[in-house]
Amino acid sequence: xxxxxxxxxxxxxxxxxxxxxxxxxxxxxxxxxxxxVDGEVVPRAGWETFMLAExxxxxxxxxxxxx
Amino acid sequence: xxxxxxxxxxxxxxxxLLGTGGFPSLELLAEAIxxxxxxxxTVALRRVDPAARGSLVDVLSAxxxxxxxxxxxxxxxxxxxxTAKLAREAFQTDWVKLEVIGxxxxxxxxxxxxxxxxxxxxxxxxxxxxxxxxDPILARRLVDMGCAAVMPLGxxxxxxxxxxxxxxxxxxxxxxxxxxxxxxxxxxxxxxxxAMELGCDAVMAASAIARAxxxxxxxxAMRHAVEAGRLARTAGRIPRRLYATASTPDExxxxxxx
Numbered sequence: 001x002x003x004x005x006x007x008x009x010x011x012x013x014x015x016x017x018x019x020x021x022x023x024x025x026x027x028x029x030x031x032x033x034x035x036x037v038d039g040e041v042v043p044r045a046g047w048e049t050f051m052l053a054e055x056x057x058x059x060x061x062x063x064x065x066x067x
Numbered sequence: 068x069x070x071x072x073x074x075x076x077x078x079x080x081x082x083x084l085l086g087t088g089g090f091p092s093l094e095l096l097a098e099a100i101x102x103x104x105x106x107x108x109t110v111a112l113r114r115v116d117p118a119a120r121g122s123l124v125d126v127l128s129a130x131x132x133x134x135x136x137x138x139x140x141x142x143x144x145x146x147x148x149x150t151a152k153l154a155r156e157a158f159q160t161d162w163v164k165l166e167v168i169g170x171x172x173x174x175x176x177x178x179x180x181x182x183x184x185x186x187x188x189x190x191x192x193x194x195x196x197x198x199x200x201x202d203p204i205l206a207r208r209l210v211d212m213g214c215a216a217v218m219p220l221g222x223x224x225x226x227x228x229x230x231x232x233x234x235x236x237x238x239x240x241x242x243x244x245x246x247x248x249x250x251x252x253x254x255x256x257x258x259x260x261x262a263m264e265l266g267c268d269a270v271m272a273a274s275a276i277a278r279a280x281x282x283x284x285x286x287x288a289m290r291h292a293v294e295a296g297r298l299a300r301t302a303g304r305i306p307r308r309l310y311a312t313a314s315t316p317d318e319x320x321x322x323x324x325x
Contacts, residue, residue: 005114025117032124033115034157041152059114061153063123065096066088066111067137067164067273 004058013054017047020058033062070297072269074246075162075194075215077133081106082263083293084135084248085286086273093121095282100130103276103286108132109164111139112154124158135196137164142177144184151188163188164218165197174224176200182208189213198250201235203242210243217243218271221262222252225274229258233265240266256285256292263296264304270296 002011004020011019017035018028026033028047035042036059042050052058072079085105090096100108108127127134136154141147144167151163167184169177176199188195195214199205206217219239222228229252230236240247249262250271259270272289279285 024115026115032122032157034112034153036149036153039149041149041156043156059153061112062115062157063110063127063134063136064113065090065123066113067086067109067139067166 002052002054002056002058005060009058011052013056014051016052017042017050017058020052020060021047024060026060033060035060070301072246074196079106079269080104081290081293082269082297083259083289084109084269084271085132085276086271087111087123087127087277088139088273089277090282091277093123093126096123096277097126097130099276099282099286100127100132102283102290103272104290106132107135109135109137109271109273110158111137112150112157133162134158134160135162135164136160137198138166138184140168141166142168142180144180144187147180147184148187148191151184151193152191155193161192162194163196165195165214175220178202178205181205182212185209185214186212196248201232201239203235203238206239206247207242210245214245216246216248216268218248218250220251221249221258224251225278226252227254227275228252229254230261230265233261236262236265236267253289256288259289259292260296260299263293264299266300269293 002009038057072082081104083103083105085103085108087110138147138150141150147167155161167177167180169175185195185197196216196218197209197214198218201219221230246268248269248271249267253259253272253275262270270293276282276285
């Protein structure tokens with residue numbers, strides 16, 4: 001099961017991070033966004049080609065008020 | 068005004084840093100930023116919320132302020148380092164306000180984890196501004212490690228208790244040769260002025276402004292307090308004395324004796 005921001009994203013293994021962004025209403029050009037997969041940063045340049053494993057845990061983050 | 072603040076080669080005219088947490092709306096945040104005159108504003112990194120209304124990044128970009136990402140909410144060096152790296156990706160800045168918290172009741176820094184995270188981030192090329200305790204020795208260790216500034220707390224985050232140990236803040240000012248930014252505990256304008264009078268180079272305020280009854284007025288108050296405190300520090304205060312010293316000369320005093 002592929003998890004995005006703590007929820008089952010209903011994505012298949014082999015899909016890219018671009019597909020994840022679409023689910024969240026974002027695109028690969030949306031500013032102020034960063035992605036970690038399984039606790040590692042995936043740079044923006046790799047979002048279109050990074051393919052998700054079956055049990056990937058994806059965190060898609062942005063700026064929020066705080067601190 | 069040439070009395071600007073320099074941190075890691077960047078020049079800031081305002082010595083007030085602003086946190087964005089706690090503002091009831093983005094509109095109020097934008098107004099408060101304008102009233103504060105701040106040029107450096109901290110943001111947290113959190114999961115994208117597809118239902119969120121308005122973009123913080125857009126608001127800050129319109130306000131023409133620099134983003135200072137923080138690692139708020141991190142309890143381990145590992146999480147803080149990863150958060151900093153994600154922030155670097157998201158905002159194209161290698162500056163980070165490093166927070167590694169020890170427990171949720173006090174939100175006090177976890178010193179060993181803080182040192183570990185600071186070392187790793189400095190080695191990775193980050194400009195690290197650590198939120199630290201008011202311990203001068205810890206501050207010196209952080210600076211020895213290569214931190215670009217230190218951000219000692221006046222009292223716990225959001226407590227509004229002001230500066231509980233002004234002597235330690237003065238000692239930190241003596242102990243390090245990088246900017247000292249008083250972070251956390253500011254409750255009202257006089258706390259910010261005191262921080263500057265003690266020799267701090269800047270003040271960071273968040274809750275004190277965001278949770279004030281009128282955040283925009285408080286933002287303006289903080290701006291003036293920081294400027295006043297800085298002027299007072301550079302002007303040099305008079306020494307404290309136990310007994311009065313007349314400001315009017317005795318010379319020329321009339322004799323009313325009969």
